Amino acid sequence: MIEARPLPTRQRPLAQSAITGGIGESVKRPEGVLKVSGDFPYSSDLWAEGMLWGSTLRSPHPYARIRAIDTTEAATMPGVHLVLTHADLPGRKVYGLEIADQPVLAFDCVRYEGEAVALVAAEHPEQARRAAAKVKVDYEVLEPLTDPELAISGEGPSLHEGGNILRRLRIEHGDQNAPAEVVVSGEYVIGMQDQAPLGPESGLAVPDGEGGVDLYIATQWLHVDRDQLAAVLALPPERVRLTLAGVGGAFGGREDLSMQAHACLLALRTGRPVKIVYGRQESFVGHVHRHPGRLRYEHGADSNGKLVYVKASIVLDGGAYASSSTAVISNACSFASGPYAVPNATIEGWVVYTNNPPCGAMRGFGSVQNCFAHEAQMDKLAQALGLDPVELRLRNAFQTGDSLVTGQPLEGSIPVAELLRRVFSMPLPETTDASRRDLRELPGGVSNTTHGEGVRRGVGYAAGFKNVGYSEGFPDYSTARVTLRVVEGRSQAEVHTASVEVGQGLVTIQGQIARTELGVSQVVVLNADTRVGSGGSSSASRQTYITGGAVKTACEAVRERVLEMARSELGDRAGRGETWRLADDRLVDASGRTVIDLVTLLGDEVVSEEREYRPRPTEPLDERGQGNAHLQLAFAAHRAVVDVDVELGLVHVVELATAQDVGKAINPQAVEGQLEGGAAQGLGLAIMEQVLVTDGKILNPSFTDYLIPTILDMPPVRMEVLELGDPLSPYGLKGVGEPPAISSGPAVLAAIRAATGREVSHVPVRPDDLLDL
């Protein structure tokens, strides 16, 4: 029997409450009691006897050759136990999700400002910081390559073997020369967004005394961390054990390694537990960001407003290392024309290496940048045609039987028009006289910039979509072990996966599924760790689908065994064993009468099954960008109502409305939480969030200058949740997490355009953009 692995804390051990509701109910999260009482052990809360603190020396230059590193002085500083550089690495010196190109510690050169160069372990973090500052690195500073267009052109330094074009993708769909009656074009610039999860990168590595290591960590994918770590540490994977510590949000920022390898290296070499916790500033260089991009679009339509073609050129800045860039550009291109049927398309995408901060996964994964562009284009087209923007979208909305620009046919429910109609029909918030409104309901808020002067209202619409799960043939699966046994006189199901709760509610959902499938009142979900097979990442809106599928499959196997047990023990009374099922802690017959209660049936028996769940495989894209590269598609539409102070260029979002098809809401309250939270991140990108990078340096690596929405910035979200099902997925569910973050921002921009009459093409919109400055 596997017991939950305790996390090293000074608190009481992690004890989650059991789950007592099935699918479709708004079951409360079992770890919630710990979270509201302050006792939930996050990765930065861990503690072990004799623990040391690790600190990382980072490059001040975006691009420089390392001539020499001298650690002599640092090593003799008070409290210091160990200083490490690349020369001390036991195994592979580089890591990466798709391409191993990122140094664990920089060796020949540094390629971005903030790249890790050396590590210190000391008794107190201040000692570790002071010592790190004493590591002398002799840099030959080089001219950084910071312009992605320059990277494409092939001029400038080649940052990696094979040049600076990380991936180029071309999608050719239909007639490449189709003429159109009405043509609109535009160029859109999207800034770099930070995931800004509140919990900083952190974890605790504990050496096992036998050359192996236990890492307690906040991550999005335990096994992919483990496999990268094993290579770096030159250990077999089974000697690198990962246990999930509490995750303070992720949003893509925890897909790549941050401090994982560093803590393990220090712990293995010092023989002491080592904790590393990034500060907010370090966090900005400690994880990848959403790719900034420049997108050039041309839309052609006939005079009835039917799209004839879309041409797009998408350039994403991948920054210094590959991360998941190659998959992001694939999404950006696949969904470049939006949820609209277009017979002809030419989409050209590049993602390139530069000396800017590395970019990778963030909620929406490639579909966010392009949605700003295609939705702005649709509004432009509507204007050119003299059509209502929603009407134009309705005329082109995807329907079942249409295909993506990649040629992939659209199957099942494709409710784009329905979603648009719904947001269009929701009542609008009332318009009150701006001069009589509370300051807190005006642009500028309590900063008192307007009492109604200059305030104009605008309403805008947008629709967006993306895939759920991995794409392009990348193997997608998850593993679950489900155990049924009697605990203290009650039947109890235990679910164990390596799939990560990042706050989305996966633990709750695993329990709900087990409860539904096994009919037991009490379900316990063990904390995730690598003692069970991989669950894949908590990303791509995939966990409820894939890990949910794994839990369901494992439950079915357990149920089958229990029924089998019953049939053989009770004798298949008149062959009716076929219709027996589990419900309310009992085995019941077709009419719901108790055959035997589970406690009696199970006795001392422990029924445990581990299963993998694999959805339908996807295919790579061919040289013309064609192929069935995506698993499931999820759609949403948004309407935004904004007030803009047109004299100051300040925006107050009055309301967001959304409609989304979730297939089946496994936990309705959690679905709402995803719709609201995702919309807030879209709003943030639309009007305030941007990592400002000049000459390869981040100018605003703090929450003082990288602004995310406060409670005063976020309006109420009106929503309609559709449950249209999907024949291929467990319970017919669709991934929920990302669509809310895709079309919300573009709707806000559309509303700003409507309020100001301006062509806003920079995201986030800046006050200057609204004032002709």
Place this chain on the structure above:
Amino acid sequence: MRISCRVNGEVREADQVWPGESLLWFLRERLGLPGAKNACEQGECGSCSIYLEGNLVCACLVLAGQAQNRDIVTVEGLAEPGALHPIQAAFLETGAVQCGFCTPGLIVATHDLLRRNPEPSDAQIKEALAGNLCRCTGYAKIIAAVHLAAGRLVSAP
């Protein structure tokens, strides 16, 4: 430096405190009270909110030394051990908790709001909680939680 203060009603002490240490670090690492969270350490997110002498403050912006002999209440001290404060229960029930990293700070800030203003309007809630960032929920359910808790506290005997 030796520091002694009263935390959640109990006198707590620690020795060899580095004078540059924040009260947040002191509470979390020296006293083993991780309820106040370390999300920004620059006062911007409020996840480290605690009471210092009855005032709502960011523990990350107070030096440990400044808390000498002072009275501190953290999220761990709001309810009886093993029980939930009505505000905590309301956050849980309304789904105001996702990753939960912002939650302890929000609960302390809500506690402070409701003792000063037992039945706040939406606008008042927003102004009072503007210093508590949440990246997961989009805040709607947090507002709902505050209303729910306020209703229960007002009608409680």
Place this chain on the structure above:
Amino acid sequence: MEFLQPTSWREALEMKTARAEALPIAGGTDVLVDLNFDRHRPEVILDLNRVAELSEWQPANGRLRVGAGVSYSRIITELGQRLPGLAMASRSVGSPQIRNRGTVGGNLGSASPAGDAHPALLAAGASIEVTSLRGSREIPVDEFFLGPKRNALKPDELIAGFWLRPAPGPQQFAKVGTRNAMVIAVCSFGLALDPEQQTVGTGIGSAGPTPLRAGEAERFLAEALGEGDHWRSGQPLPESARERFGELVARAARPIDDVRGTAAYRRRALAVLARRTFAWAWQEYTAQ
């Protein structure tokens, strides 16, 4: 690092004289950020929180003397009526947590061009009382700021408090930020009308190396109000004069481009804030 904790004003001044390098800390909302972000490692920290005198305020000789350690929250609740401009500025500072700790003394100590108390103090014609064992002096606030984050304090001096008259007329404060709460000013503007003296006070924040007064704009507006006998009649100023006031305020600014905004935007926004705050102040004046 050493930590000094005086319990009286006298002791604080003695410590500051003995250890000129000591960094005072009041609410800590600026100091702690520098410490936590490893930007600054002072050798000595001088905690002023236990100096009771600093957190008092009282009327004296027709003016108010406010201790350097009075928090923004207390200014809003205790002095909101008497110092409306400063209270409005205080309300826009950070969050409740910040306002509970942060002090005007600390704002002055940091002397950031973006400090929100500054435009309000400039507009109201405040003066700053600074003290050392050598004695006290009062510095007019428009002479207090010497450069970006530099003020007129001598190494042995501490800020005791500030002086200003209870508002003789309407006061306003407005600040532009790209978020609806919790923002450092992109630019800000304070305005104070003094119907008794028939003068106008202004303060510009975050649009120059220091907080600034818009002297020419002040004189222009006072004259325009005086000439047309507006103070008595309460008649609105002509549009052109209001525009001109805004232009003169914008012209007094010396902004740069930085991460929070562009110089051009700051100028533009200041003109708007100046016009609007004047309109609100005038409306309040004529409503009385």
